[in-house]
Amino acid sequence: MRLPALLFVPAAVAVALLVLPVVGLLSRTDLRRLPELVSSPAAVDALWLSVRTSATATGLCLVVGVPLAVVLARGRLPGLRLLRATVLLPLVLPPVVGGLALLYLLGRNGFGGRLLEAALGIRLPFTTVAVVLAQTFVAMPFLVIGLEGALRTAGARYEAVAATLGARPFVVFRRVTVPLLLPSIGSGLVLTFARALGEFGATITFAGNFPGTTQTLPLLAYQLAQSDVDSSVAVSLLLVALALLVITLVRPRVIEGSP
Amino acid sequence: MTGLAVDVVARRGGFALDVRMEVASGEVVAVLGRNGAGKSTLLSVLAGLVRPETGHIALAGRVLTDTGRRVHVPPHRRGVGLLAQDPLLFPHLSVLANVAFGPSCLGASRRQSEDAARHWLSEVDAVGLAGRRRWQLSGGQAQRVALARALAAEPDLLLLDEPFAALDVDAAPALRAMTRRVLRGASRTALLVTHDPLDALVLADRVIVLSEGRLVEQGPTRSVLARPRTRFSAGVAGLNLIAGTAGPHGLATPDGTRLAGLRQEPVTDGDPVVGVFAPSAVAVHVRRPHGSPRNVFPALVAGLEPHGDVIRLRVAATPGLDWVEGLAADVTPAAVADLALEPGTMVWLAVKATEVAVHPAPSRA
Numbered sequence: 035m036r037l038p039a040l041l042f043v044p045a046a047v048a049v050a051l052l053v054l055p056v057v058g059l060l061s062r063t064d065l066r067r068l069p070e071l072v073s074s075p076a077a078v079d080a081l082w083l084s085v086r087t088s089a090t091a092t093g094l095c096l097v098v099g100v101p102l103a104v105v106l107a108r109g110r111l112p113g114l115r116l117l118r119a120t121v122l123l124p125l126v127l128p129p130v131v132g133g134l135a136l137l138y139l140l141g142r143n144g145f146g147g148r149l150l151e152a153a154l155g156i157r158l159p160f161t162t163v164a165v166v167l168a169q170t171f172v173a174m175p176f177l178v179i180g181l182e183g184a185l186r187t188a189g190a191r192y193e194a195v196a197a198t199l200g201a202r203p204f205v206v207f208r209r210v211t212v213p214l215l216l217p218s219i220g221s222g223l224v225l226t227f228a229r230a231l232g233e234f235g236a237t238i239t240f241a242g243n244f245p246g247t248t249q250t251l252p253l254l255a256y257q258l259a260q261s262d263v264d265s266s267v268a269v270s271l272l273l274v275a276l277a278l279l280v281i282t283l284v285r286p287r288v289i290e291g292s293p
Numbered sequence: 294m295t296g297l298a299v300d301v302v303a304r305r306g307g308f309a310l311d312v313r314m315e316v317a318s319g320e321v322v323a324v325l326g327r328n329g330a331g332k333s334t335l336l337s338v339l340a341g342l343v344r345p346e347t348g349h350i351a352l353a354g355r356v357l358t359d360t361g362r363r364v365h366v367p368p369h370r371r372g373v374g375l376l377a378q379d380p381l382l383f384p385h386l387s388v389l390a391n392v393a394f395g396p397s398c399l400g401a402s403r404r405q406s407e408d409a410a411r412h413w414l415s416e417v418d419a420v421g422l423a424g425r426r427r428w429q430l431s432g433g434q435a436q437r438v439a440l441a442r443a444l445a446a447e448p449d450l451l452l453l454d455e456p457f458a459a460l461d462v463d464a465a466p467a468l469r470a471m472t473r474r475v476l477r478g479a480s481r482t483a484l485l486v487t488h489d490p491l492d493a494l495v496l497a498d499r500v501i502v503l504s505e506g507r508l509v510e511q512g513p514t515r516s517v518l519a520r521p522r523t524r525f526s527a528g529v530a531g532l533n534l535i536a537g538t539a540g541p542h543g544l545a546t547p548d549g550t551r552l553a554g555l556r557q558e559p560v561t562d563g564d565p566v567v568g569v570f571a572p573s574a575v576a577v578h579v580r581r582p583h584g585s586p587r588n589v590f591p592a593l594v595a596g597l598e599p600h601g602d603v604i605r606l607r608v609a610a611t612p613g614l615d616w617v618e619g620l621a622a623d624v625t626p627a628a629v630a631d632l633a634l635e636p637g638t639m640v641w642l643a644v645k646a647t648e649v650a651v652h653p654a655p656s657r658a
Contacts, residue, residue: 191381197368198340198375199446200398206369209394213385 056274062267071268079246080254081272087162087250088230091169095177095226100219103181104211108190118182125175132171133239140167140240164241165248169230176229177222184218185211224284228277251276296320296482297450301348301358303338310334310345310506316450318353319480323487323497323514325529331506332486336452339484340375341368353449353482369398374448378455380439382427388414388438389423395446413441416475433464437471444475451476451483457492469495490518490529502526520557520652522567524619532569533620539566543651546616553587554649566651572605574648575622578641579632586643592617594638597629604629608642617642 064071071077105111106118124132139146140158150156158164196210197203212219234252241248243257251273258266296318303310310331316322326332337343339350341357344365350358352373357366382391392410393403401409414420417437427435436456443451456472457465473496476483485496493500493514500517502510502525510523521527527534535552537544543554544566554568576582582589592608599605603623610618622642624634634640 191377191379192383194340194342194368195375195377195381196383196394196398197342198371198373198448199395199442200369201394202367202369202398205398210383214383216385 059267059270059274062263063271064264064267067264068268068271071265072272074265076245076249076254077251077265077269077272080249080251080269081276083162083165083246083248084231084250084252084273084276087165087169088227088233090166091173091230092223092227094166094170095174096219096223099174099177099222099226100181100212100215103178103185104207106178107182107185108193121175121178123175124172125179129168129172129233129235129237130239131235133168133236133241136164136168136171136236136240140164159240160242160244160248162241162247165237165250168236168240169233172233172236173226173229176225177219180222180225181215181218184215188214220284224281228280231273231277231280295353297339297353297484298349298351299339301338301345301350303334303343303345303348305334305343308334308506310338312503312506312508314501314508314511316482316484318482320499321476321481321483321485321497323485323493323500324503325487325493325500325526326503327525330503330525332503333454334506335503336375336454336484336486339450339452340373341366341371372447372449374443374446374451376436376439376443376451376453376456378459380427380432380435382430382435382438382442384427386426387423388419388425388430391438392442392445395442399446409445410441413445414438416444417441417471431464432460433468436460436464436468440468440472440475449482451481453483453485453487455486455488458488472496488529490531493529494518500526520650521569522652524567527567527569531621532571533575535568535616535620537566537568537616538562539564539651543646543649544568548613548615550590550614550616552644552649553646554651555647556651558653560651560653564653566653568649568651570644570649572621572623573603574644575620576643577606577622577624577628577632577634578643579638581641582643584643585645587646588642588644588649590614590617590642592620592640592642594634594636594640596636597634606634606640608640611639 106114106121137159138144140150141147142157142159147158150158158167192210192214193206196206201209232252234256237248237250238253243249243253251269255266255269255273258269297316300313301310308331312335324332324335334343338345345358345360347360348358356364357371358364383394386394389407389410392413393406396406396409397403411420411423414423417440419434419437419441422430422434422438430438457468460468469492476496485492487493497514500511500514501508502523504523504525510517510526517526518530521530521532521534524534524536535544535546537546537552539560539562540551541562543552545551552568560566576586591611591614593611594606595609596607597604600623604626606622606624608617608620608622620642
């Protein structure tokens with residue numbers, strides 16, 4: 035099919051809007067000092083922390099998000115529509131507000147926080163765990179919404195056939211639902227990881243900005259922007275490179291898995 | 294009894310299925326009916342995918358559903374297999390693993406499951422396909438594998454939902470013959486939903502006809518198709534059917550038209566009856582004919598379609614003769630050209646009284 039020529043104009047505008055800011059970032063970069071700036075101890079620490087926390091958050095999303103998507107798509111519970119809307123909440127909520135909400139739940143004066151401290155002696159705010167929680171909070175919808183859509187599109191026919199072949203519900207989930215969903219899970223995880231990597235607002239309000247424990251790359255870039263612009267730009271480029279790496283390296287492999 | 298006994302009422306939206314039927318062990322029953330007659334709902338209820346509102350289902354001596362005692366055996370423990378129009382082979386598994394799926398769910402080891410899978414693949418002449426994936430199979434091959442997969446789960450009842458409808462005309466006969474072999478060979482209990490009278494004739498011992506969620510006709514396949522009592526089963530058998538009440542001459546339609554016909558069984562005047570005749574028994578004229586045919590009535594040509602070597606004419610009613618709507622007449626292509634027949638042409642249909650068979654009608658026709 036030939037595309038209508040008219041589509042190319044707005045499409046080009048969209049590409050410009052996505053790509054030109056990165057060009058702007060590159061144009062502001064001092065290429066000679068770049069290796070030195072991105073290998074500074076603060077940048078390396080932040081990079082390592084970002085990768086670790088984002089990977090953990092992605093893992094958390096996988097463990098709880100896949101079952102949630104299946105429940106949302108296949109469940110017959112009352113109040114499921116409300117639950118579906120709730121999953122969208124982190125997408126529409128400004129991340130800073132999400133961070134505040136987490137703080138008032140799990141902070142020292144929040145009821146969840148008091149409970150945790152009294153029962154287990156754990157304080158979450160301003161720890162690396164808080165970074166992971168903030169990232170999980172904002173990134174979860176990216177996995178769940180994609181998976182729920184894929185499950186609905188696929189329909190429950192394969193699952194019904196599996197049941198008539200004698201598969202009990204958990205066997206159906208393990209041997210039919212999940213394998214059929216793998217391509218969607220893969221692409222969902224890439225999006226989730228990328229979102230967690232870029233997370234800023236919820237992290238800074240709930241976890242703070244402490245080098246080594248909660249200062250991820252976006253937080254470092256923000257901090258440096260106020261004092262050392264060259265370093266900030268270098269760190270930002272590092273973030274862009276990391277995000278592009280994840281998307282381009284992992285995504286094609288994920289898509290290959292589909293029939 | 295060790296077969297299937299069903300007595301259920303199920304609702305889906307505004308539609309209600311209300312069916313009571315039995316299938317003997319080893320018997321194959323064809324379920325006929327228009328779209329929306331409740332055939333799929335019946336299969337879903339039997340497979341346990343839809344819960345009936347009230348009722349009772351027993352299969353091979355086990356109670357599968359009993360709403361009175363709140364019994365609802367889940368699909369995976371019912372022993373009811375399903376073969377749909379779409380083979381629905383699991384795309385992430387090889388053919389062998391697809392067929393081994395059922396046995397492994399029943400607790401067989403990997404090796405036992407694969408042995409069973411090979412056995413069932415050989416039953417459908419598909420051993421050579423064992424290593425393939427779904428997208429490397431033709432439609433007929435995929436449906437054969439799906440049949441093997443359903444059988445490998447050793448169901449007490451096999452549900453076949455228009456299993457040949459999506460196949461090429463070349464592939465359908467071979468698969469029909471294959472299905473007949475595996476169903477008859479092991480004398481399996483099966484329910485076959487179909488639109489094709491050939492499926493029913495080749496595979497089924499008995500036919501039931503559903504209309505608006507109710508069982509309106511049942512009997513041995515050959516007699517239902519040879520002597521249909523409802524317009525639907527007449528349509529399936531390719532026959533014309535007119536409902537009315539019995540009279541000394543034959544039958545009278547609701548608007549009072551008298552049709553001459555021959556009674557096939559004793560009936561009392563005034564009883565509901567149906568007159569059945571083949572499209573090939575209908576002569577088509579552009580002017581009112583005079584001669585021996587006793588039944589002559591006007592109609593409008595609604596459509597023309599090729600039907601083997603002849604052209605099948607569908608007619609619409611003229612005002613006041615509603616029962617004419619939808620009747621079929623077979624004419625030669627030469628006659629279509631000679632009479633200049635096209636949609637909208639007014640014609641006279643003539644049927645000899647000896648061609649109209651009058652049968653007692655079921656109470657709901």
